[in-house]
Amino acid sequence: MTENDKRPSMVIGYWMSDRKSQKLNWIEFGKVCRQHGYELVKLDLDKPLENQGPFAVILHKLTEIIARNDEKAIQIIDRIERYIKDHPKVLIIDPLDSVRTLLDRYKTYNVVLNTTLNNIDVFTPTFVEILSTNVKDNIKKLKNAGVTFPFICKPFVAQGTTYCHQMSVIFNERGVADCKPPCVAQSFINHNAILYKLYVVGDHYQMVERPSLKNFYASNDDRDTITFDSHSVSKSDSSSELSVLDPSERAKRSSIDPIKLHSIVKTLGSYLNMSLYGVDVVVENDTNRHAIIDINAYPGYDGFPDFFGKLIDCVKSRRAQSVCSKAYFEDSGFDTSDSSDEKKSRAKLNSINQYN
Ligand SMILES: O=P(O)(O)O[C@@H]1[C@@H](OP(=O)(O)O)[C@H](OP(=O)(O)O)[C@H](O)[C@H](OP(=O)(O)O)[C@H]1OP(=O)(O)O
Ligand SMILES: Nc1ncnc2c1ncn2[C@@H]1O[C@H](COP(=O)(O)OP(=O)(O)O)[C@@H](O)[C@H]1O
Ligand SMILES: [Mg+2]
Numbered sequence: 001m002t003e004n005d006k007r008p009s010m011v012i013g014y015w016m017s018d019r020k021s022q023k024l025n026w027i028e029f030g031k032v033c034r035q036h037g038y039e040l041v042k043l044d045l046d047k048p049l050e051n052q053g054p055f056a057v058i059l060h061k062l063t064e065i066i067a068r069n070d071e072k073a074i075q076i077i078d079r080i081e082r083y084i085k086d087h088p089k090v091l092i093i094d095p096l097d098s099v100r101t102l103l104d105r106y107k108t109y110n111v112v113l114n115t116t117l118n119n120i121d122v123f124t125p126t127f128v129e130i131l132s133t134n135v136k137d138n139i140k141k142l143k144n145a146g147v148t149f150p151f152i153c154k155p156f157v158a159q160g161t162t163y164c165h166q167m168s169v170i171f172n173e174r175g176v177a178d179c180k181p182p183c184v185a186q187s188f189i190n191h192n193a194i195l196y197k198l199y200v201v202g203d204h205y206q207m208v209e210r211p212s213l214k215n216f217y218a219s220n221d222d223r224d225t226i227t228f229d230s231h232s233v234s235k236s237d238s239s240s241e242l243s244v245l246d247p248s249e250r251a252k253r254s255s256i257d258p259i260k261l262h263s264i265v266k267t268l269g270s271y272l273n274m275s276l277y278g279v280d281v282v283v284e285n286d287t288n289r290h291a292i293i294d295i296n297a298y299p300g301y302d303g304f305p306d307f308f309g310k311l312i313d314c315v316k317s318r319r320a321q322s323v324c325s326k327a328y329f330e331d332s333g334f335d336t337s338d339s340s341d342e343k344k345s346r347a348k349l350n351s352i353n354q355y356n
């Protein structure tokens with residue numbers, strides 16, 4: 001009898017950095033899994049997965065490996081993708097293609113733009129991709145896209161690198177030279193320095209409030225570009241001077257609309273095909289419109305009550321859904337291992353869910 005034969009049938013193979021698992025106190029999740037009949041096994045990314053499984057579920061935060069994109073990282077991701085293709089019954093949380101979309105800020109904003117959220121005053125601020133260092137061309141591009149001063153410049157890659165949280169606020173045409181391509185330029189939305197973080201775990205979500213950037217105005221147009229690392233502004237313990245409102249503005253308070261938050265989660269989950277993600281929302285002063293400014297794969301979940309309970313809930317419900325949908329589509333003659341059929345089946349499933 002080999003080591004693998006002794007295992008219960010339901011193994012969750014997981015991977016995340018040691019730093020992330022320590023922060024989440026991941027050992028505790030192993031205990032929760034056992035109570036629900038699952039065994040939690042860390043994937044050895046340097047070895048074939050065939051010898052480590054069989055896995056019922058693969059749960060991961062591979063953002064830093066996908067973003068690394070070097071030869072070794074590509075080999076690791078290839079190995080995982082091959083395993084998933086060869087074992088179509090394995091549930092992956094979350095699909096690598098969906099995570100790739102979120103690693104690209106430009107693609108992510110385009111997804112939001114194409115949802116129905118606009119109908120309920122939820123929007124993504126006007127944005128454009130900046131790929132060149134030609135200042136004249138970039139000024140033209142910004143104008144054509146309708147991006148207004150001040151705007152914020154964000155690196156293309158959204159997660160998993162050391163530079164991906166280095167941003168700048170640009171106030172005038174002179175500052176356009178400070179754009180560091182490839183990046184996304186996005187109109188700045190004044191929001192009284194309050195950020196709402198929506199943490200999503202499957203069908204559960206939680207909102208936490210965080211500090212954010214203070215209001216900036218176009219009339220400050222002689223200002224130099226401000227550069228900052230977002231992690232020094234919007235963490236729960238951040239106290240950046242960039243978050244300090246002018247005294248005259250302190251009394252204003254935007255109000256977040258719980259119905260809008262609910263719609264954001266319901267809508268984005270299916271458009272993104274993600275279960276573990278976070279959405280950063282700011283509420284525009286005066287209009288109260290809700291702006292989605294960032295979406296993160298597998299965020300920190302700091303302040304999420306009973307995270308492990310909700311995570312195992314999510315694993316179980318996603319497994320039940322995937323078993324049902326595979327059985328349904330196999331009965332209908334779909335080849336569920338074919339990704340184009342999978343897309344069709346997902347679209348069909350979404351439309352069925354709308355009526356349930
Ligand atoms: O650990 P935290 O709490 O700072 O979590 C980070 C997230 O912060 P948040 O929970 O949204 O405040 C953070 O979200 P933001 O982009 O800062 O909004 C990222 O998701 C970050 O992932 P990565 O390291 O860039 O791949 C997350 O980092 P990881 O810990 O997942 O690496
Ligand atoms: N369009 C925007 N308008 C106003 N503030 C913004 C905008 N986009 C980002 N910010 C501010 O910059 C911070 C970092 O931006 P975000 O897109 O969330 O990047 P990151 O992935 O590094 O968290 C946010 O927490 C918020 O304070
Ligand atoms: Mg953010």
Ligand SMILES: [Mg+2]
Nearest residue numbers: 158294295296
């Ligand atoms: Mg982010």
